[in-house]
Amino acid sequence: MQASPLPVLSREESSNTIEFPAGVTVHKTNFSSSSLESLLRGQDVLISAVGGTAFTEQKKFIDAAIEAGVKRFIPSEFSTSSEDDAVIQLLPLFQQKRDIIDYLK
Secondary structure, eight states: OOOOOOOEEEEOOOOOOOOOOTTTEEEEEOOOHHHHHHHHOOOSEEOOOOGGGGGGGHHHHHHHHHHHTTTTOOOSSSSSSSHHHHHHHTTTTTTHHHHHHHOOO
C-alpha cells in the first residue's frame, strides 16, 4: 500500500522558502472553512503547530477537521502544559491553549 503525500498547510501570503522532504506537499490556503475542509478530507490526523498569535484559530481547524472526517487532532500544546494552573499564572497567554483543550473535550 502506497502512502499518500504528507500535506502541510501554509498561509497564502507566506513567503517561507523551507525545503520540505520528498513526499511533502505544501498547500497554500486562506484558511477558510471550505478550503480547510477540502484540504483535510481523507486525512487521518491534523497536527497543529501554530504559534502564540494563532492559538485561538485552532477552533477553526478543529471544526473543519470534524467536517472533513479527520480522526485525530493534536493541538499546538508544545512546551509547558497548559493544564497546570501555575503555568497559566506565569504565562496568561497559555489560557488560550487550555481553552482549546477544553473545546476539544
